[in-house]
Amino acid sequence: MLHATSESAAERVYVEVKEQILTNAIAGGELISEGEIAAKCSVSRTPVREAFLRLETEGWMRLYPKRGALVVPIGEREIRDVVDARLLLERHAVRAVVGRPGAVAGLVRSLRANLDAHRRSDASDIREFSRIDAEFHQLIAAAGDNALLSGFYTTLGERHRRMTTASVHRDAGVAARILDDHRALLGAIESADAERFDTLLAGHLFAVHDLPGHDLPGAPA
Template sequence: MTEKAAERAYAYTKDRIIRGHLAGGERLSEGQICAELAISRTPVHEAFLRLESERLITLSSRQGATVNPVPVSEAADVLEMRGILERTAAVRVADRRRDAAEIDAALREPLERQRSAMTERDVDAFVEADCDFHAAVVGLAGNPLATHFFGLLRDRQLRLAYLVLTSSDVMLAESFADHQDLADRLRTHDAPGYDAILARHLARHQGLL
């Protein structure tokens, strides 16, 4: 029972940090989470230890927990690794001449979710679809290790995306347009074209952090 409560506290608090509901520098107490979830302090403490190990919070005996802001260096590192994995995937898709219909099938769903999210002004749904689009590109390369490593970046990618894509409606439109262009380049096996658009896409994100 305690284990399930700890997992619940962990998932709840982590989700709030990733979505920006708990901002960098904000103080957070175990008692606060206990009250919000109606659970005891022990599982919340276990959850906080786990979040600290993931460098999402810093624990102090005097101040409790503090949400760690996204360091500029970490943001650059995440975008760099994401770019390397995705560019490599695009080259592999082009070299293997993946069928255009298979590419469409993999990318259609996240693109449709993004379009719908823009219409409904649902930033949360847009951000999730954004990350799923790029994960689908990496998945099309058929490299299980690349897919695994890309998945390890997902939480940090989501947090960055929430920071960037909540800045304006214009940013959502620009991001969606980039995704449509990226899908077109992948479909036609244009790896250099994909690389150029991705570089612009990631540079825009970096510039807003």
């Protein structure tokens, strides 16, 4: 249930429904109705309709008059495009960092703190688990010291979170794999080994998101 805030009812419904989509609480392919969401959120249908229109504009759902709203499933093309973009941006960031020892040390400290938080988190709390996972990679992208690229990477964050939650739902072993891979990625950064980071990152993203590596640019042989 949504609690009363200073935000408009439509904004509150938008935030809640979008968060449920990102965390797979409302799964891709599910058809939901205005009445269903209005009842859950204790609002009239009007703000729900406004929220749905906004979510449709952003590509999260498709609206069908008199039937409801279909949550758009995560498509293979979307997964490939997001992974490809993340590979390019994170690899670029690490190559920019390894030439600056002070930057390496600062990034390592931040990533260690993130890993500590990840280890303490409950993998069954997928909302928090996916948030910390996204933060790990955003720290790497930001360390490249290019505000434009870092800003673009941040725009991938919502798709990143949704893909991660879908992967964890698909295979319970993915959560442990993410932690193991993050430790290895941190080790490569700490040793300033950009080549090893490149290979580890590709393997990490392909495995977590269940993609065949040879189909993506920059994949290891």
